Amino acid sequence: MKHHKLKIKPEYLTEIFLGNKTFEIRLNDRDYKVGDEVTLTEIPVGDIYTPRSFTAKIGYITNFEQKPGYVVFSLMTGKPPEQAPEPDPLINRPACTWKHDDDEGSWDAECGERWSITEGTPEENNFRFCPGCGKTIKTIYSNRTEVNDE
Numbered sequence: 001m002k003h004h005k006l007k008i009k010p011e012y013l014t015e016i017f018l019g020n021k022t023f024e025i026r027l028n029d030r031d032y033k034v035g036d037e038v039t040l041t042e043i044p045v046g047d048i049y050t051p052r053s054f055t056a057k058i059g060y061i062t063n064f065e066q067k068p069g070y071v072v073f074s075l076m077t078g079k080p081p082e083q084a085p086e087p088d089p090l091i092n093r094p095a096c097t098w099k100h101d102d103d104e105g106s107w108d109a110e111c112g113e114r115w116s117i118t119e120g121t122p123e124e125n126n127f128r129f130c131p132g133c134g135k136t137i138k139t140i141y142s143n144r145t146e147v148n149d150e
Helices: 010-017
Strands: 003-008 023-027 037-042 053-062 070-076 095-101 106-109 114-116 136-140
Touching: 003 010, 003 023, 010 037, 010 053
Parallel strands: 003 037, 095 136
Antiparallel strands: 023 070, 037 053, 053 070, 095 106, 106 114
């Protein structure tokens, strides 16, 4: 059994912690085998580094429908996802500020994107990361005062 230490983007590691992503696709330059242990460590985002990591065993491996030289393997932890440690996405993580546009009912993101949410707020819809840039979301609500000229 080998132990492979690999780097992973924060948004993918978060999905693994949440139990939504149970596989990894990699170039098979390390001769991955069933039973090998894999530690995925979050790569820095800009100047920010949070040393989150996730360790699992390879439970299944295949190259079916992959690019030449690539494999997909399952990440087996031996416990159900709801028992996996909850990541703390806010530790030393830069934020993308989303400002609510009262006139349009949309959200203008600092990264230049505009998002429409038909019901509720980003928080009420469990938006934690900006789909445009991957940073955590910081929301700002307009405190506009309406003037009525009657």
